Amino acid sequence: MQIHVVQRGQSLYGIALAFGTTVDAIVSANRIPDPAGLVVGQALVIPITGSYYWVSPGDTLYKIGNRLGVNYRTLAQANRIPVNGVLQVGTRLYVPPRPKRKAEINAYVEPRGGSVSRALTEASREAAPNLTYLAPFSFRIQRDGTLLAPPLGELPAVAQSADVTLMMVVTNLENDQFSDELGRIVLNDPDIQNRLLDNILADAARLGFRDIHFDMEFLRPEDKEAYNAFLEKAAARIHAQGYLISTALAPKTSAGQQGRWYEAHDYAAHGRIVDFVVIMTYEWGYSGGPPQPVSPIGPVRQVLQYAISEIPANKIMMGQNLYGYDWTLPFVPGGPYAKAVSPQAAIALAREANVAISYDYQAQAPHFNYTDSEGKAHTVWFEDARSIQAKFNLLKELGLRGISYWKLGLPFPQNWLLIEENFIVVKK
Secondary structure, eight states: OEEEEETOOHHHHHHHHHHHHHHHHHHHHHHHHHHHOTTOOEEEEEOSSSEEEEOOOOOOOHHHHHHHHHHHHHHHHHOOOOOTTTOOTTTTEOOOOOOOOOOOOOOEOOOOSSSSOOHHHHHHHHGGGGGGGESOEEEEOTTTSSSEOOOOOTHHHHHHTOEEEEEEEEEEEEEEOHHHHHHHHHTTTTHHHHHHHHHHHHHHHHHTEEEEEEOSSOOOOGHHHHHHHOOOOHHHHHHHHHHHHEEEOOSSSSTOOOOOTTTTTTTHHHHHHEEEEEEEEOOOTTTTTTTTTSOHHHHHHHHHHHHHHSOOOOGGEEEEEOEEEOOOOOOOOTTSEEEEHHHHHHHHHHHHHHHHOETTTTTTTTEEEEEETSOEEEEEEOOOOHHHHHHHHHHHHHTEEEEEEEOOTTTOOOHHHHHHHHHOOOOO
């Protein structure tokens, strides 16, 4: 599989000819609504076996192999050229498919209102072959230890049909906000904890959940040890029933990082107690903040490098956004919130505005500017095949367990193709 960035003057016909495939195959893989409406700078996934590399000045087979993760002798054999031969600039080399490694893949899905929409059901069904876990968001803890369940609709049947483990996401959300007061009540009252765990296990057995996932955020710093103790108690009961236990963690770069989102999340303790964690490595760029990449590779790497110093790498799932944001300029703190956009919607915006997509190689993120019909300037940061492949490369480099997506329902067909190209998805 090849990632190709559209250059000025290129057509789908010419791109297909260069890679030995068809226009229809590229249109289908990338879900291109108008084959004549390519955007300069748009990243396309070319559905071919292996990929191609064009020789640049100074290249050798050894250098190319190191860059691409392929043995240089394999490159020589595949292209029927001498191992130590001089490469001509511009020569096209065939790169055989790289070996795949096993990975666990999770995706949250967030029904809104009292039912699961048809669109969310179909998005879950489409993603399910490439998922280990499907995580309906969320079962909300009540102050008396009962649970308020989300609508599930056909999601359990979707998971069962694709051998996907249902992840039961348990949160301290009240009025759509994470509540430190609710956390205080639950984490410091043994009777409420016991009632909560009774209800969690009863619902898990009744509904078919096999991983219990605690996403408790904005906790009081003084409740860190209480949260750890609660997880110890929960793990004992959950493991006794044969289920997994996992947690969601804020993106920290040190044990002493300050802030209400961070201080009660003890990486070392979670790494010891639970089966795996999801680290929420996204939202550097967020709806209420200034325009910037949502998950820039540098900060993501910093968080994960700290994480593997406290938690075994095979217990860590990297968080990844399936969306970007469209900011109206100039940005004013407290002003209009940025609008979330899917990668497909971002490309459509660039096409409609007739602007090229740029790529920030330091952040490993695509972006563009445009002016709307009312004359207002906008900046859009989003995800594409290049940015996702950069995260996959980091995941493999650090030896992580897998990746966890927030959230389904935002179309990004290239992501699922690249999962198939890079990983053997674990089914439990």
